[in-house]
Each structure stands twice: as C-alpha cells, then as structure tokens.
Amino acid sequence: MPAETPLEDLLRSCTHSALHLEMRDGYMRDDPLFLRWLDGHRDDPADRSSWWSPWLQLIHETTARGVEVRRARVVSEPVSEYIRFEHEITFRNIASGEQVRWLPRQQTTDLALPGNDFWLIDGQLLVFHHFSGEGDFVDDEISTDPQTVKLSHSAFEAVWERAVPHEDFQLH
Template identity: 65%
Template structure:
C-alpha cells in the first residue's frame, strides 16, 4: 500500500502556487516555542534558523523554485496571545519567501469561507486541516480533495481574503 503524500511532499511537488488560509485564533498551544514566548522569551536566534525550524527551509526551497507562497490569517481583535505570538514569529517566514497578510475578522463577515483552514496547491488540490477545540491537530488532521467546486470555493475565498488583508509589515495586532 502506498502512503498518502504529506503536506510537505505536496509543497515540494508544487509548481506554481501554495496558498494557506488560517481562520483560528489559536493553534497547538502545547508548542514549546509558544510556551517559551508566554514566559517572556523573545527573539531566540533559533526562531530564524532553518536547521532548527525545518518549515523555514521548506519555504525557502519552495519559493526559491518560483512557487508563490501566500498565507492569509483571519484574526479576532483584540488578538489572542497566540496570534500575538504568531505575529511576533512571522518575520522569518517572510524572509524565507512566504507572503503573509492579516485580516481582522470583522472585515470578513460578508465573505463566503470554507469551514476549515486549508492549503490550496496549484489551484487544483485542497488540503483541509482539522483541529480539535483546543487547537491541537485532530487525529484525522488532513482531508484532501480535487473536487472542482471545492477548489473554486477555496480559490475564491482566498482571493477575497487576500484583497482585504493587511500585509504583515503593516499589520499591528491590537
């Protein structure tokens, strides 16, 4: 039996675009980096080190191949501690090649959005991410589809959010 490709595999195979929409106010609060940040530890050099943050190496490799990598985050304001943490540690993602924007949730009320966060790969494949109520990944954490109607919903949702969202360098969490 052949194993399903992981999200990392899909990003490595991506040719044109990788779009990520995040809509939660907290994720994996058990993350050691978040716990350290809550305890007042800021600007750890490891936050910028691709050998210690493999995601940065993957983003650098992906963007370096000419793939447009964009991440949009819909956030409640005032922002949660987790979103404040995410904002604080996003600069290395941008330096690695991700474009990141933030949309206050109040400005998203009239947008048609899917029920879950997702990655949209090359406008052809959607990887929905499932989280438990506490923000940890659910046991069935990924759902993959190429259904044209679902792909269109995600393309349209991401585009609508992206147009309204504020670039990372300009967004100030309230």
C-alpha cells in the same frame, strides 16, 4: 526522523502556487515554541541559526523554485495571546519567502469562507486541516473536488484582497 507529511510532499512537487488560509485564534497551545514565548523568550531575527527550521527551509526551497507561497490569517480583535505570538514570529515566514497578510474577522462578514483552514496547491488540490476545539491538530483531508477548490480559491483571494501586509498590520 519523522515521515514526510502529505503537505510537505505536495510542497516539494508544487510548481506555481501554494495558498494557505488560517482562520483560528489559537493552535496547539502546548507547542513548546508558544510556551517559551509565554515565558518571555523572544527570537532574535539576526540570529537565524537559532530559529531556522526544516519547515522554513522547505518553504525557502519552494519559493526559490519560483512558487508563490501566500498565507492569509483571519483574526478576531482584540487578538488572542496566540495571535500575538504568531504575529511576533512571522518574520520567520517572511524570511523563508512567504508573503503574509492579516485580516480582522469583522471585515469578513460578507465573505463566503470554508469551515476549515486549508492549503491550496497549484490551484488544484486542497489540504484541509482539522483541529479540535482547543486547537490541537486532528487530521488532514485532501480534496480535488472542483467546486470545493473553486470556493476555497475564491475565499482565499477575497481575504487576500482585503488583508493587510504583515509589515503594516497593527495588533489590537
């Protein structure tokens, strides 16, 4: 069994909020789920046992404790195939209790955004995700620097305010 990641440990101990900002148009393009989707596989939302995962269970347990989990995605338009895939499987995130919104990148020109995707846990601790140019995970960086936390929180809330709830977001 794989060891818990620092993010999983942080979500287990989170008490009120977990905010996730995603800003890439593609991640881990060798992900078996993405490759199956490219081959035409589509999940049946009614068959939860076929797509439920330990990650979704963790998010479900986190939200069931009253923790607000919000994910905002900044995407280029027209969207990449990877974003089409993410959009289609986002019903999983919703089923786990996450709130998800989408914002076209061209609507972010006047926003100060950090250079990396992140999770902000309880408004105090940041987990920045570093990816290669191809979208492969490289490593995480943890920060509690007050200025960086403030910038990241402000950036997330600015994106969230403009973003469209998942159920209303149309792909272009």
